Amino acid sequence: MVDARSETASIVAGDKADEPPEAERIRRLVAIHGAPLLILDCEAVRRQYRALAAALPGVDLHYALKPLPHPAVVTTLMQEDAWFDLATSGEVDLVRGLGVAPERCIHTHPIKRDRDIRDALDFGVTTFVVDNPDELRKFEKYADQVELLLRVSFRSPDAKVDLSKKFGCTPEAARDLLVLAHDLGIRIKGLSFHVGSQAADPRKHVEAVNACGAIIAWNQAAGLPPLAVLDIGGGFPVEYNEDVPPINEFCRPIREALAQIPQDVRLIAEPGRFISAPAITAVSSVMGKALRDGRWWYYLDDGVYGSYSGQMFDHAKYPVDCLDWAGERFPSVLAGPTCDSIDVIDENIMLPELNEGDLVVGRMMGAYTWASATEFNFFRKAQIVVINEYVGEACEVVPLVG
């Protein structure tokens, strides 16, 4: 048993020898807060932000709140001097309440109600995104207060989530919109795109940067007001179960493409998943078990309607394992707590025989998980516990009800 535990610690953590093994830390947090638990590690947020900033020098990173709209993430990124990407009035309220400077924010939802525009303006955000003539005309009455980004669409059938299908105009339509905006007296200050989340490779980013470069050149030749911003969106991938290149390598061709963009164009990006995904470790416990057709079914207190919602909405598959190794493993089923049969996390996972109360750990669960969890069947969303948050000088564990 002791051997099994030390082995677990070495595979799950990569901890330094002088730190308590991660398994022990997890057990301690569950002893205090109960399960299901989401452990949000601000140090992972910092690490990811710095890694992407280093991979994209000269690009201002606006954290897209959508995948993990949690105050501790926002606060941690404020301490890193990050920028923010908001899409809803709820997100405006969150950053506003935390004291984020509105000049550090852009509002990037391509389709907005007038109230959404006014909420953001009221906070002090002045950069918005449009991708069609109707949306553009919504800004006629705010023309003296706003600067817009034009979202251009580049289809990305390889991406797990193809965000260019729902939003964005074609490069041809972009030219017409630049002319229309000029006629309407609305300032378009730049271009944006989102090639799709969890991009399989950087080719789409490169293509999109090159195509935007062509639009910028066309705009200049047409004598229109200068396009001074290029926003390369999100989509930067993290490693779930498949191999993903290190971020510096992933971004190398993107850096090369960006080097071709005129020097006076400000470069920004809107990373979401890359910053938040590694920051949460989900811990659930076995509520009960049953032997069905020769296979153990383990019913956890968190599932597809809860923190594992990303398996449905985000098409993600997380690295999941039990906390303790205890001998031989058998093909098993991991199910969520609700009374719905689709609430199954994994129908074929190799596990040792587990017992009530044993802990199961899901990794890389910060993006599009808690954010889209439901309380179906009245199973409450998992509680978030924040670790490694800088509060003043100290670095302490701050329990926070999610």
Ligand SMILES: *Cc1c(COP(=O)(O)O)cnc(C)c1O
């Ligand atoms: C969701 C979203 C993002 C974040 O995308 P990731 O793939 O998570 O990096 C950025 N910008 C916009 C407009 C989005 O909708």
